[in-house]
Amino acid sequence: WTSKELSSVSKELREFINRLLIKDPRKRLGFCGIQEVMTHKWLRGFSIHDVVQRQMFAPYKPVNYVLPDEEAPQERGLSKEMIKKYSETKFDDGTQYLIKEKQHE
DSSP: OOSGGGTTSOHHHHHHHHHHTOSSTTTSTTTTOHHHHHTSGGGTTOOHHHHHTTOSOOSOOOOOOOOTTSOOOSOSSOOHHHHHHHHTEEESSSSSOEEESSOOO
């Protein structure tokens, strides 16, 4: 976690990921059940219910790319429509979930 790219990652997220990656399963986050994971401070405010009910939208929808031997995609990046759509998307204090001003289309 020393690279410049990761310097903006919150302390809570680094700790969350590190605990998920512990080799010894008895010491790993989640060994005592999903509740242990869901009560971690990085997930504070996260609603699994919203995910299940499809009320939480992904902050980014990946572009589908094809392999070189397949037919070339029409768009190799974000279209103007996608850029506009995601520019209207707002995030909370920089953590994990999405607040959308407009209803999902």
